[in-house]
Amino acid sequence: MSPCGTPLTLPANLIDTTVNLAGGDTAATDVWPYVKCEVETHTEGEHAAHLVFVPGVSGRAVWAVWKESYIAAQIKEPCMAAVGSGGTEEVCVLFAEHPGRHTWEMSPNHQTGKEAWEGKECASARSRVAEVPAPVDET
Numbered sequence: 001m002s003p004c005g006t007p008l009t010l011p012a013n014l015i016d017t018t019v020n021l022a023g024g025d026t027a028a029t030d031v032w033p034y035v036k037c038e039v040e041t042h043t044e045g046e047h048a049a050h051l052v053f054v055p056g057v058s059g060r061a062v063w064a065v066w067k068e069s070y071i072a073a074q075i076k077e078p079c080m081a082a083v084g085s086g087g088t089e090e091v092c093v094l095f096a097e098h099p100g101r102h103t104w105e106m107s108p109n110h111q112t113g114k115e116a117w118e119g120k121e122c123a124s125a126r127s128r129v130a131e132v133p134a135p136v137d138e139t
């Protein structure tokens with residue numbers, strides 16, 4: 001399955017609301033006005049797209065949430081569901097309690113394939129180091 005991808009052009013007042021919600025040094029120029037729905041393809045419910053992180057609050061972000069009839073900006077906690085470990089882990093970039101799958105479930109071949117390949121590179125680099133003879137102790 002893939003992300004929904006429904007596009008949205010943010011109205012100016014939503015960008016203003018986003019800047020106010022995020023606070024800190026957030027400026028209107030930090031908010032990219034063209035977004036796409038990031039949750040798994042759905043036939044019901046709201047579309048949602050990440051707009052900007054809340055400065056200084058780990059992972060919290062302002063999201064655009066919309067349907068045919070309305071549009072809103074909301075602060076949401078991060079999902080943070082993770083898979084893998086030891087430097088190859090992937091963390092879901094959606095918001096807490098989002099509908100559908102986690103982002104790493106939606107693109108398993110894309111991300112995991114690349115990470116697996118990098119992991120293999122690391123392993124062979126380590127084995128090359130291990131093959132270098134230890135320095136001879138001359139004393």
Ligand SMILES: [Zn+2]
Nearest residue numbers: 004006037047
């Ligand atoms: Zn959607």
Ligand SMILES: [Zn+2]
Nearest residue numbers: 079081092102
């Ligand atoms: Zn998730």
